Amino acid sequence: MNEELETVFEEIKTLLAGKQYAALSQYVRELKPADIALLFEDISREDVTLLFRLLPKDTAADTFVELEPERQQQLIDAFSDTELKAVLDELYLDDTVDIIEEMPANVVRRIIRYSSPEMRKSINEILNFPANSAGSIMTIEFIDLNAKMTVDQAFEHIRTTGWDKETIYTCYVIGADRRLQGVVTVQQMLLCDRSLKIGDIMDKNVISCKTTDDKVDVAHMLDKYDFLALPVVDHEDRLVGIVTIDDAIDVLTEDATEDIEKMAAILPIEKTYLRTGIFETWKQRIPWLLLLMLSSTFTQKIINSAETALSACVALTAFIPMLMDTGGNAGGQVSVTVIRGLSLGEISFSDWLHVLWKEMRVSLLCGFTLAFANFIKLLTFDHVTLTVAAVVCITLLVAVIFAKIVGCLLPIAAKRVGFDPAVMASPFITTIVDSLTLLTYFQVARMLLHI
Amino acid sequence: MNEELETVFEEIKTLLAGKQYAALSQYVRELKPADIALLFEDISREDVTLLFRLLPKDTAADTFVELEPERQQQLIDAFSDTELKAVLDELYLDDTVDIIEEMPANVVRRIIRYSSPEMRKSINEILNFPANSAGSIMTIEFIDLNAKMTVDQAFEHIRTTGWDKETIYTCYVIGADRRLQGVVTVQQMLLCDRSLKIGDIMDKNVISCKTTDDKVDVAHMLDKYDFLALPVVDHEDRLVGIVTIDDAIDVLTEDATEDIEKMAAILPIEKTYLRTGIFETWKQRIPWLLLLMLSSTFTQKIINSAETALSACVALTAFIPMLMDTGGNAGGQVSVTVIRGLSLGEISFSDWLHVLWKEMRVSLLCGFTLAFANFIKLLTFDHVTLTVAAVVCITLLVAVIFAKIVGCLLPIAAKRVGFDPAVMASPFITTIVDSLTLLTYFQVARMLLHI
Numbered sequence: 001m002n003e004e005l006e007t008v009f010e011e012i013k014t015l016l017a018g019k020q021y022a023a024l025s026q027y028v029r030e031l032k033p034a035d036i037a038l039l040f041e042d043i044s045r046e047d048v049t050l051l052f053r054l055l056p057k058d059t060a061a062d063t064f065v066e067l068e069p070e071r072q073q074q075l076i077d078a079f080s081d082t083e084l085k086a087v088l089d090e091l092y093l094d095d096t097v098d099i100i101e102e103m104p105a106n107v108v109r110r111i112i113r114y115s116s117p118e119m120r121k122s123i124n125e126i127l128n129f130p131a132n133s134a135g136s137i138m139t140i141e142f143i144d145l146n147a148k149m150t151v152d153q154a155f156e157h158i159r160t161t162g163w164d165k166e167t168i169y170t171c172y173v174i175g176a177d178r179r180l181q182g183v184v185t186v187q188q189m190l191l192c193d194r195s196l197k198i199g200d201i202m203d204k205n206v207i208s209c210k211t212t213d214d215k216v217d218v219a220h221m222l223d224k225y226d227f228l229a230l231p232v233v234d235h236e237d238r239l240v241g242i243v244t245i246d247d248a249i250d251v252l253t254e255d256a257t258e259d260i261e262k263m264a265a266i267l268p269i270e271k272t273y274l275r276t277g278i279f280e281t282w283k284q285r286i287p288w289l290l291l292l293m294l295s296s297t298f299t300q301k302i303i304n305s306a307e308t309a310l311s312a313c314v315a316l317t318a319f320i321p322m323l324m325d326t327g328g329n330a331g332g333q334v335s336v337t338v339i340r341g342l343s344l345g346e347i348s349f350s351d352w353l354h355v356l357w358k359e360m361r362v363s364l365l366c367g368f369t370l371a372f373a374n375f376i377k378l379l380t381f382d383h384v385t386l387t388v389a390a391v392v393c394i395t396l397l398v399a400v401i402f403a404k405i406v407g408c409l410l411p412i413a414a415k416r417v418g419f420d421p422a423v424m425a426s427p428f429i430t431t432i433v434d435s436l437t438l439l440t441y442f443q444v445a446r447m448l449l450h451i
Numbered sequence: 452m453n454e455e456l457e458t459v460f461e462e463i464k465t466l467l468a469g470k471q472y473a474a475l476s477q478y479v480r481e482l483k484p485a486d487i488a489l490l491f492e493d494i495s496r497e498d499v500t501l502l503f504r505l506l507p508k509d510t511a512a513d514t515f516v517e518l519e520p521e522r523q524q525q526l527i528d529a530f531s532d533t534e535l536k537a538v539l540d541e542l543y544l545d546d547t548v549d550i551i552e553e554m555p556a557n558v559v560r561r562i563i564r565y566s567s568p569e570m571r572k573s574i575n576e577i578l579n580f581p582a583n584s585a586g587s588i589m590t591i592e593f594i595d596l597n598a599k600m601t602v603d604q605a606f607e608h609i610r611t612t613g614w615d616k617e618t619i620y621t622c623y624v625i626g627a628d629r630r631l632q633g634v635v636t637v638q639q640m641l642l643c644d645r646s647l648k649i650g651d652i653m654d655k656n657v658i659s660c661k662t663t664d665d666k667v668d669v670a671h672m673l674d675k676y677d678f679l680a681l682p683v684v685d686h687e688d689r690l691v692g693i694v695t696i697d698d699a700i701d702v703l704t705e706d707a708t709e710d711i712e713k714m715a716a717i718l719p720i721e722k723t724y725l726r727t728g729i730f731e732t733w734k735q736r737i738p739w740l741l742l743l744m745l746s747s748t749f750t751q752k753i754i755n756s757a758e759t760a761l762s763a764c765v766a767l768t769a770f771i772p773m774l775m776d777t778g779g780n781a782g783g784q785v786s787v788t789v790i791r792g793l794s795l796g797e798i799s800f801s802d803w804l805h806v807l808w809k810e811m812r813v814s815l816l817c818g819f820t821l822a823f824a825n826f827i828k829l830l831t832f833d834h835v836t837l838t839v840a841a842v843v844c845i846t847l848l849v850a851v852i853f854a855k856i857v858g859c860l861l862p863i864a865a866k867r868v869g870f871d872p873a874v875m876a877s878p879f880i881t882t883i884v885d886s887l888t889l890l891t892y893f894q895v896a897r898m899l900l901h902i
Contacts, residue, residue, distance in 0.1 A: 022684030
């Protein structure tokens with residue numbers, strides 16, 4: 001938050017303490033909804049209710065959408081039935097659905113009761129779409145035009161129906177069967193002759209998505225084509241809604257966060273960190289920790305079986321952490337790069353050979369650099385014997401090569417068989433690479449040290 | 452890529468082979484620029500030049516922008532001077548600058564030579580902004596209005612000047628001194644009375660950024676306020692450009708990728724994985740690998756100093772990997788969560804006590820769960836003595852608590868002192884937690900096993 005905003009918040013708090021409502025109303029009206037929502041996280045429940053009532057109707061609704069669910073629920077509890085209805089009337093369908101998804105059952109019942117019958121039907125339809133589908137994030141408030149309209153008539157249509165639409169800039173041309181015939185932007189309409197027919201200026205090659213398409217794919221499409229909105233059609237190709245760019249950004253941000261969480265062996269949930277309770281956080285983290293811990297049985301067995309070698313040359317134990325960490329880090333680097341590339345569509349399955357060939361060369365470069373640096377350090381700084389240094393450095397080279405190859409192939413293979421590549425990130429690969437590294441280590445030690 | 456598109460690409464390739472240019476022209480015109488760019492990555496250099504010449508002028512420019520730098524350079528090399536000038540005339544300033552930044556010097560000279568003098572001046576100005584600033588990603592093609600205009604006059608102004616503007620939907624109202632007085636959207640103008648004055652309907656509380664603001668912060672602002680464009684002002688508060696939503700999305704995606712790379716101990720670069728050469732990839736990865744490898748000297752010293760304990764109870768060695776990995780995974784989980792939260796602005800420095808308190812409780816929950824599960828496994832499955840099991844499980848608990856605390860505090864502390872929190876992710880934390888874990892392990896072992 002910038003300082004200017006912080007100063008304004010302080011002044012508002014002073015006015016609140018002094019109950020100077022006229023000045024307050026003026027102040028708050030100058031803020032954007034996103035900033036009022038920030039302010040509302042920072043003041044008491046009573047003050048939130050009070051300030052909310054001072055807001056103009058549309059600002060109030062826009063602010064409501066930006067609030068954390070806890071605050072939304074508190075406000076709904078404080079609302080009279082008329083106030084609730086007023087806010088609901090101003091909300092877009094997709095926002096109403098988002099709110100409903102976060103509220104407890106009794107609040108949902110109240111919201112549904114005060115929605116119009118038409119709205120209620122639409123809410124139910126959207127709630128029925130699978131959680132990750134385009135249908136679940138679309139809005140039904142869009143502008144539809146007729147191909148026979150002139151541009152002037154289209155503007156008149158926008159003027160009369162545009163008040164409650166989430167975006168008016170991209171308009172969809174549909175026939176009597178509600179099938180999409182074309183798309184036309186307000187930019188095109190503003191720049192051309194007003195007497196032209198919509199059917200003559202519209203783009204007939206419409207890019208659309210299906211209600212059941214994955215919402216992340218749909219968000220990537222908006223990004224790829226630089227669209228402000230993408231039409232959503234049902235399985236009979238009838239236009240049923242649009243996904244707008246602001247929702248696409250949220251989906252992309254959420255998806256990046258999810259990928260990051262999965263890469264760090266966390267089960268993703270939609271809540272932000274500070275809003276997640278400690279038991280929920282525990283549930284996000286413990287499954288992978290347990291699984292990875294128990295899978296350490298392999299490294300444990302490998303070390304046990306090398307007991308003779310280790311007691312013959314105790315110095316070997318001291319390098320186990322270094323070898324394991326370096327292998328883990330090297331594998332993590334490539335798996336994370338490949339996972340992100342897959343996620344952004346920069347890498348696909350058909351590139352696997354290209355990726356493997358690249359990683360083999362990079363791993364040789366990295367492996368030799370590390371082995372060389374370590375060899376010098378072992379001889380000059382740690383004063384180990386030449387043979388022990390050789391054992392450690394050969395293992396290091398092999399570990400880095402293993403790590404890079406496992407790290408690039410596992411995510412691509414996962415993607416191919418329909419698993420989530422993000423799960424194949426560092427912690428998982430570390431466990432595999434650890435075992436391979438230790439096996440190599442003791443094998444090389446036995447050969448060179450004759451133990 | 453979806454199947455429909457693949458079929459179209461196959462047909463185009465067949466037409467290319469058969470030299471059926473009339474049909475080709477028709478086919479290619481039906482594709483969106485982003486898809487033509489995909490096709491161009493897939494066909495020969497000669498075919499790219501040929502197809503490019505079949506495109507309508509504006510589609511050609513839009514396609515050119517979407518191409519990989521290699522393809523852009525090949526096309527520029529193939530262009531006649533007239534063709535180059537035609538493409539340059541259609542490009543937006545921010546896209547021209549992006550292209551220039553990727554081209555070798557001789558190509559840049561050619562581009563500059565065929566740009567208009569005015570364009571050349573603007574290109575130089577933008578190139579002079581720091582790489583991560585709002586100035587470096589802004590475009591100067593926006594609509595400016597006068598507060599005294601009526602809505603009708605504003606529409607007329609848009610109609611005559613809107614052809615080469617990146618967005619016409621958000622218009623900026625400026626005075627004679629070019630200072631920003633307000634902002635008005637085409638939506639507002641379309642829905643209100645055409646005889647109203649712009650000064651009366653514009654929003655005077657304009658949110659803007661400075662040319663020197665960080666581009667990531669600016670992208671977050673567009674997201675936060677759901678803007679399609681954000682005005683950029685210079686240090687005298689004069690409007691000099693706008694940042695549009697499509698560029699903001701690119702910045703956010705790049706930023707997430709950079710964070711992910713840093714978390715995996717990779718030095719970020721802007722190129723995609725497949726376009727990065729093996730030496731560049733090596734340079735991205737080797738610094739952290741080397742540093743982290745050399746820092747393993749600590750764990751090595753700790754193990755060496757515990758030689759007596761380890762030779763007295765060889766079984767202890769076998770659990771080192773499990774303890775280290777679990778500590779690393781537990782630390783990685785929290786550091787990654789906190790880093791992402793900081794990056795999205797969901798967590799700030801003032802939350803540090805809140806975060807610490809939460810992590811202490813979560814680490815107790817996780818630690819006890821893991822220690823308990825491991826205790827059972829050690830006694831029933833591995834048949835170790837009760838005391839060894841106790842040593843391992845006590846260390847495990849302590850390691851998880853250490854890991855969670857270090858993992859949450861380091862990124863927040865880094866942010867506070869102005870370092871990049873993303874660097875404080877798993878690999879770095881693993882190295883610290885490894886040392887703490889091993890120290891605890893041997894201390895507990897000495898106490899309980901009396902060695």
